[in-house]
Amino acid sequence: MQGNRDKVRTDKNAYTWTGLGLLVAGTIVVLTSMLILSSLVWLTALGIAMLIMAFILLALARTIPRVTPEVGMLLLETGIDNIATVVEELGIKSKPVYLPSSLTGGRPQALIPLHINPSLPKITSALPRRFIVRYGNGPDDVGLLVTTAGTVATGMLESTPGPSATQLESTLASLFVGKLGAADRIRVYVIEPGLRVEIRAPRIQNAGTWTHQCLDSSLASVVASVAAEAWNKPFVVAKEEQHGRTYTVEIEAVE
Amino acid sequence: MKIYNNYVIAVASLLLLTTVVLVAIGANSLDVYYTFYVVEALVVTELYVYFNARARRSLTLVSAVLFAGFMVIVLSAALKVLA
Numbered sequence: 001m002q003g004n005r006d007k008v009r010t011d012k013n014a015y016t017w018t019g020l021g022l023l024v025a026g027t028i029v030v031l032t033s034m035l036i037l038s039s040l041v042w043l044t045a046l047g048i049a050m051l052i053m054a055f056i057l058l059a060l061a062r063t064i065p066r067v068t069p070e071v072g073m074l075l076l077e078t079g080i081d082n083i084a085t086v087v088e089e090l091g092i093k094s095k096p097v098y099l100p101s102s103l104t105g106g107r108p109q110a111l112i113p114l115h116i117n118p119s120l121p122k123i124t125s126a127l128p129r130r131f132i133v134r135y136g137n138g139p140d141d142v143g144l145l146v147t148t149a150g151t152v153a154t155g156m157l158e159s160t161p162g163p164s165a166t167q168l169e170s171t172l173a174s175l176f177v178g179k180l181g182a183a184d185r186i187r188v189y190v191i192e193p194g195l196r197v198e199i200r201a202p203r204i205q206n207a208g209t210w211t212h213q214c215l216d217s218s219l220a221s222v223v224a225s226v227a228a229e230a231w232n233k234p235f236v237v238a239k240e241e242q243h244g245r246t247y248t249v250e251i252e253a254v255e
Numbered sequence: 256m257k258i259y260n261n262y263v264i265a266v267a268s269l270l271l272l273t274t275v276v277l278v279a280i281g282a283n284s285l286d287v288y289y290t291f292y293v294v295e296a297l298v299v300t301e302l303y304v305y306f307n308a309r310a311r312r313s314l315t316l317v318s319a320v321l322f323a324g325f326m327v328i329v330l331s332a333a334l335k336v337l338a
Binding site for chain 2: 015041042044045046048049052053055056057059060062063064158173174177178179181184203
């Protein structure tokens with residue numbers, strides 16, 4: 001019941017209305033051309049083109065998410081702010097380590113060590129599926145295992161991403177450009193010991209917020225989680241910066 | 256959904272441009288217009304590889320309907336030749 005209330009339905013979106021409009025207009029144009037204007041070929045063809053566009057728009061209208069982008073952003077910011085509050089209140093200064101699903105026993109998640117270690121945590125076996133986890137033998141090897149935007153985004157992938165830069169670029173493009181509609185273009189470059197990902201015209205803006213000081217941005221989180229899954233290695237976000245319309249994320253594999 | 260908008264604009268522009276060009280060269284057969292429309296729609300749909308699975312399924316259905324129309328044209332042309 002609660003779940004039903006939380007869903008914001010926009011059944012009749014712009015695509016539906018445009019599609020219906022073109023369907024009616026196209027039918028009128030074709031019929032007028034064939035019955036009244038003695039089969040004026042170019043006008044009939046124009047009517048057929050309108051009908052083709054109507055079918056395409058109506059087909060796409062069925063696939064548009066029923067939750068508006070504004071609601072999606074609201075839920076995302078609420079979740080991130082809550083985690084960031086916990087991180088800030090605990091006085092955690094260390095950055096998240098993005099783990100592949102093989103090290104979390106389920107789906108890729110981020111580990112935030114409670115204490116800053118001289119070296120990044122080395123995790124060799126799957127961690128228990130709990131919020132507070134012990135990842136090593138040392139007394140300070142305790143951290144928070146949190147779900148990030150990357151966790152959910154990797155769940156949207158149809159298969160495990162390949163490890164090469166081209167495969168990773170294709171996977172990230174299908175996510176950011178196709179499924180999420182959050183960017184225009186993705187470029188992936190291999191830079192030892194990790195990757196540099198350039199996201200053209202990102203539509204998620206959270207750099208500079210206080211949440212961003214505690215955790216990485218949602219874009220970086222998605223990039224690092226997908227890379228962790230592809231390489232089956234933990235990753236950390238080394239650098240994030242905006243240059244004009246391009247957002248650059250540099251991530252490093254944790255050996 | 257920017258990718259949807261880009262796709263719709265690409266297909267609409269191509270169909271309109273095709274109509275203008277075919278009118279300009281004096282094409283007088285509805286079959287020619289329809290064949291160009293279907294081929295262009297199928298090619299553009301294939302080029303948009305980053306569509307999500309649901310959109311791809313829906314567009315495959317539209318492509319199948321358009322292709323069925325194309326096959327009707329081909330069959331009628333073949334019957335004319337045989338008759």
